[in-house]
Amino acid sequence: MTESETRPGRHAVVIGGSVAGLLAARAVSATFERVTVLDRDALPAEPVARRGVPQGRHVHGVTARGAAGLESLFPGILDELIAAGAPRADALYDYHYYLDGHKLARGTADTPNYLVTRPLIEGLIRRRVSSLENVTVVDSTEALGLLTADGRITGVRARAVAGHDPERDIEADLVIDAAGRGSRAVTWLADLGYPTPDETVVRTNVVYVTRHFQQASGQPGGRHAVVSGAYPANPRSGAAVRQENGQIAVFLAGILGDEPPTDDEGMLAFASTLAAPEIAEVLGTATPLDEAAKMRNPASSLRHFEKLDRYLDGYLVVGDAMGNFNPLYGQGITVAVLEAELLESLLASGLDRLAPRYFAGAARVLAEPWALAAGSDLRFPGVEGERDPQQEQAGQYLDLLRATAATDARVGAAFLRVANMLDPITALFDPALAARVRQTA
Ligand SMILES: Cc1cc2nc3c(=O)[nH]c(=O)nc-3n(C[C@H](O)[C@H](O)[C@H](O)COP(=O)(O)OP(=O)(O)OC[C@H]3O[C@@H](n4cnc5c(N)ncnc54)[C@H](O)[C@@H]3O)c2cc1C
Missing domain, CATH: 3.30.9.30 (D-Amino Acid Oxidase; Chain A, domain 2)
Structure with a gap:
């Protein structure tokens, strides 16, 4: 019996072979005998932008938290980024960083960022995932729908994008939807008679x-x-x-x-x-x-799967298919890392009730990056969204904090560590930091 045959799950299918799908495949690979990642694009061998990921042409920052998470999922990957020519930089020491129109005082924030194109990072992650003995990445193949029986997932229907191959059914006991913003998760669930999530x-x-x-x-x-x-x-x-x-x-x-x-x-x-x-x-x-x-x-959006009262057992949603964060704050890859970490830790305690456990955990994990992004967006009076009066009060203090960071590098470092998801937002309200902010104001 091989090592993979002793795993509790038989076959996991991941729809979408971009960053979130690849990280999810890595996360479940220890628990499933086989993992198949489907992507409808022909996946390029070289790090070039591709049709299914149009954002790949745009600047992608990876937060320091995201980089650390990638390193623990794929030991040595950060050295590979550097070997491929990506500069490693501290956001306070190695950047000119302008916040609210002020340049931040120079200091160190201990926020290592790897300055890399989106295709390069995806390509390196794909290479790592493809080298796992029980994972197969199948490109030019589109998932068309979900197969179910007795309230649980049994697989996906798929077809090759080119050629004349007929549609085929792929059996699976776990399906992870990582199809990005264009994911059909909500339509598929509705068509199957399952409740669908509200969105913020x-x-x-x-x-x-x-x-x-x-x-x-x-x-x-x-x-x-x-x-x-x-x-x-x-x-x-x-x-x-x-x-x-x-x-x-x-x-x-x-x-x-x-x-x-x-x-x-x-x-x-x-x-x-x-x-x-x-x-x-x-x-x-x-x-x-x-x-x-x-x-x-057009908008940031977060789907509240955690509030559903009934789940399609064995069907999970990750990455942009679950939450689309304003790209200006560079959080999407980090969110995918956090979800992969969550998935791996939940699977360590078995496959039972995985969907409700995963969606509840993801809601907790995503609360912080969402608050960071939405809180920043709602500073702009024309932005539509729900405003909380308590947040507005905190906002006045944060305006002062940003201004103080122009002259006090410790304040700038605290801000950048939160933006890099190394520290929680509450770190900005630490009494010692608040005293520095009020002193300068
Ligand atoms: C302009 C812009 C800038 C951004 N900048 C940053 C940044 O600086 N830092 C950061 O961390 N994040 C950034 N993001 C977000 C980041 O790109 C995503 O969060 C990240 O790529 C993870 O996305 P994903 O894997 O969920 O989906 P995607 O990257 O959108 O990939 C979805 C994949 O699913 C495949 N697919 C879709 N439907 C099917 C189907 N039916 N069958 C098979 N395959 C299918 C597609 O071909 C594609 O490969 C930015 C986004 C945008 C739009």
């Missing part, structure tokens, strides 16, 4: 534009990255980030109908309105490597 929605209508440039000496601003955050007096944001291949990725973003242009002059004019002059400097002087790409993200 915060409408920011973010529009992103990203373009890559050849790195010129010292750019951007002599540091690894420049970040200019949006704030109510100037809801535009942008960044210039060194990445592997000696390139700089520049992104510009507007909210609530303010769209960054994609032509040279328009991008430069938009960047010139940001607090960070270093971004316009890159746009005005560096050699472009591609055309600008544009993407919209």
